[in-house]
Amino acid sequence: MTLEQWLIEQSPSYQRMESPPISIVLNDELIEAKRWHRVVFKPSDHVEIYREPKGTDPFSITYALFAGAKAVMKMMVPKMPGMPSNSTVQGNPLTEASAKGNKVKLGDTIRQIAGHQKVYPSYLAEPRTWFVSPREQWIEMLLYVSAGDLDIPISKIKVGETPLISLGADARVTIYPPGADVSGDTASMLWYNVAEVGASSSGSAGLQLTVSNSITPSARASAYQFNGETISIPAGAGAFPADWVSGLVIRALAYYEYTVIDGGTGRDIVQGPLEMLNPEVGMPIEVVGANGGLYIVNSYTPYAPATPPGVGTASTLRGSSAPSRYNFDVTPLSLTVSRGGTAYPVTLNTATTDLAGLVSAFNAAKGAAPFIASASLGRLLITETSAFTGLPLTSTDATLFGSSPISSTGTAPTSGSPEQPAEMTLNYDGGAPANGLALGTGLACIGPRGLRYRITAFGSSIIEVERLTSVGAVDEDWPGFSYLESVNSVINLDPSSLQGGYRGPFVCSPVGEKVTAIEYSVFAANGLIGLGKKGDMYAISSGHQFEYRDADVAGAWTVLSKWVSGASRDAQGFTFRHELPYPMRPECRLKRLPKIGGANADEVNDDMMWYSLRGLRQIRP
Known part of the structure; x- marks a missing residue:
């Protein structure tokens, strides 16, 4: 079989091309x-x-070769002689578990192998790397080789250029045929690896952990500007605290003018810029300022612009065919034309010869009836005269209007309506109607209970925020702030954000998915050891605090304090796994605990990094 014949068998649409x-x-x-x-x-x-x-241009090829040569040369440059060495005594680095597969993309062809081929398998799930002991790291991955049955000798499998069998107990592999159930293999667990946590382009193995500290609790600017999803500080009015960062939750009080109208024995009516509140029936809200308190939305009527008065339009009645005769002096014609329920008699008894004469005779015979006749495309047309009523014109006479006259109903005049501001009525928490509010216009801040917003982007003079509902979830339907410049607004940190020094928070699940478990690792690149002033070495412990909460609730943090110990300069890693109480979109943060040792804390070598973070998804590949 030729190569082309095989290609045609596999893909009948194959065609020769240059x-x-x-x-x-x-x-x-x-x-x-x-x-x-x-x-x-x-x-x-x-x-x-x-x-x-295909079709790479010569310039690109030349550039690729040049870049490769430059990289080789850089590695071959020897150290300059005579340079002093700044190296200090260090422990052995950790040899990381390392193996790679190909990343597949949507639309990639599914590999099908025929004959003997050297294949680089592709990922079916994101690889998982973890520490089984401080000096032992494993990586597991689920890969696919090809569709169909294959004969894969274990002796032919390599990691890089190293035969797998030469790794002995340090490597394990299972080959599954088509249709096999892989759910019992932990490699088939689909993990979501958080990209923000881990090695960086600067060469760091992870995010350096620091001890927590208190964050500036309030912004102290003299003026603020609210507009859409941003809060900004005008030039010369101050700045946001330098230790604020994205992810913090703030309580923002922006005061707008609202008017309360007496609702009588029912509920008082609140009017004002309620569009940004975007209320719905049953929504729990908080009011700060005039009529401050906790309420439940009872009803909401959105803003309606003013409607100008309308003059109305005329109703018409047009014949379905031309009149069957025009001479009525010998045989008069009596008919009625009705507008709504009112009938108007018309008697024709004159001799006419055409449609124009008929129109003239009809208008003379109708008297004061509220309509007028005219000619339209060879047919008789009756049109309502003002004032228009919005009632139809009808007639059963077939001589003038044919068997199926066409009636078109006009519209009555409208008086118009004034502008209707947005308004809502409220209940108290117990369900009683809110009818004892202070009447008149006053300044108030109204929003979901807590009046909380999460900072999504931070600058010294402007922040971007997303509003949180009363239960802490992101309010996806929030339209943003109505434009406001204010000198009496107040912006404070939510109590859950008063501690700084954390790394994170980072959301540990893909968008639109929830996870059931969290796994994270910390790494001591320079080991864990105490170094005495006399050269003695001793074991030490290092602590960190891992915290998570449901990102859709943004409530209190669940705190997990962990301690690890070591007595070596060698690099060490530690992995921790936590089962979540229910599927959620967790946001996670991590900080280290203060060094132990008191006055001898400087002897402690326990620099820790946040090495990895992943969440266990609910689906399998």
């Missing part, structure tokens, strides 16, 4: 596309097919 999007290697020899229809291969041959872009 530069196809694939390359074929037969027994380590690249076969030109123009020879595919002549080159024959056997089952014992090694055939490799690669999908790759």
